[in-house]
Amino acid sequence: MIFKDYTETNIIYHIASIIDLKKILEEGIKYDDKVSYRTKYLEFHRFINKYKSLNVPSWVVRQKTIFGSMNFNNEHKWHSHTVILGIKINEDYCWVANENLVNEIYEPFILKDITQFDFMKDYIKKVGINNIKKYWNNSLSFKENLMKRLDKNKDYDCEVLVFHDIKPEDIIPIGIVTDHKYIEYKNLENIYLKEGK
Numbered sequence: 001m002i003f004k005d006y007t008e009t010n011i012i013y014h015i016a017s018i019i020d021l022k023k024i025l026e027e028g029i030k031y032d033d034k035v036s037y038r039t040k041y042l043e044f045h046r047f048i049n050k051y052k053s054l055n056v057p058s059w060v061v062r063q064k065t066i067f068g069s070m071n072f073n074n075e076h077k078w079h080s081h082t083v084i085l086g087i088k089i090n091e092d093y094c095w096v097a098n099e100n101l102v103n104e105i106y107e108p109f110i111l112k113d114i115t116q117f118d119f120m121k122d123y124i125k126k127v128g129i130n131n132i133k134k135y136w137n138n139s140l141s142f143k144e145n146l147m148k149r150l151d152k153n154k155d156y157d158c159e160v161l162v163f164h165d166i167k168p169e170d171i172i173p174i175g176i177v178t179d180h181k182y183i184e185y186k187n188l189e190n191i192y193l194k195e196g197k
Contacts, residue, residue, distance in 0.1 A: 002071065002072045002073070002074060002076065003071050003072070003174070005071065006070055006071070006146075007146075009086065010088060011086035011087060011088055011089075011172060012068040012069060012070055012086070012087055012089055012160050012162075013068055013069045013070075013071070013072070013084055013085065013086060013087070013174065014029065014066065014067070014068045014069075014084075014085045014086075014087050014166075015069075015079070015082050015083070015084055015085075016029075016034075016082065016083050016085060017034075017081065017082060017083075018081050018082060018083050018176065019081075020034060021083050021173075024083075024085070024168075024171060025168060025171065025173075026168060027168065028165055028166050028167045028168045028170070028171065029066055029087070029165065029166040029171070030066070030165050030166075031063075031064050031065055031066050031165075032064075042063055043109075044106060044109050044110075045062040045063035045065070046062075046063050047109060047132075048062050048102055048132050048135070049061060049062045049063060051129060051132045051133050051136060052136050053133065053136040053137050055136075055137065055139075056095070056136055056139060059093070059163060060095045060139075060161065060163070061163075062161065064163060065161040065162065065163065066087075066161075066162040066163075066164075066165075066166060067159055067160070067161065067162070068087060068089070068159070068160040068162055069158060069159060069160065070096075070151040070158045070160060071151070071158075078177040078182060079177065080177055080178060080179045081177070081178070081179070082176075082177045083173060083174075083175070083176055083177075083185075084173075084174040084175045084176075084177070085171050085172065085173055085174060086171070086172035086173075086174050087162075087166050087170055087171055087172070088166075088170035088171075088172075089142075089160070089162055089164075089166075089170075090164050091142045091143050091146075092143070093162070093163040093164045094141070094142035094160055094161060094162050094163065095139060095140070095141060095142060095160070095161040095163070096139060096140055096141070096142055096144075096145040096150065096151065096158055096159070096160055096161070097135050097136070097138070097139035097158075097159055097161065098134075098135060098138055098139075098150075098155075098156050098157060098158065098159075099157040099158065099159035100155065100156075100157040101131040101132070101134050101135035101138075102131065102132060102135050103157075104131070105123075105124060105127070105128035105131060105132070108120040108123050108124050108128060109124065109128070112124060138150075142160065145158075173185040176188060
């Protein structure tokens with residue numbers, strides 16, 4: 001794992017566009033405070049939430065989630081022009097699930113309404129909905145995961161669903177990802193001051 005374990009740090013990790021960093025540091029994070037929430041993800045989250053199993057409490061609503069990660073493996077592929085943030089959470093209002101089971105149907109979900117990708121509807125019916133049900137059936141509370149540590153299993157791509165706002169004082173910038181490299185936040189000034197001379 002790239003970072004120290006939650007049991008040592010008491011923080012999880014949130015990835016955001018570098019464009020949003022100023023607002024995040026000043027105002028914190030809300031589930032619906034980014035343009036991409038409505039344009040890219042809202043309908044997808046609603047679709048996944050439709051298949052929620054009975055073991056999941058009513059307050060777990062995917063379209064009202066701030067997404068985080070427990071950690072990242074050493075081979076993790078970072079997106080350019082993003083910032084990695086450590087965030088402090090209220091464990092009582094967080095849920096954990098295997099992101100792998102739903103992420104693989106994001107593209108089919110988006111493409112299904114384009115004529116030449118009509119076949120994606122069948123894929124969603126035969127494979128996607130099944131995976132969504134597995135996603136919910138194998139999900140658990142954050143505290144239960146701290147006992148079972150499913151996030152440490154090899155094929156479990158753990159996402160933390162956070163159901164409360166994150167205040168600015170509960171946000172710790174960890175690093176910046178450029179097209180070319182990952183830079184620790186604490187080293188930004190040294191790197192850019194040195195290269196700017």
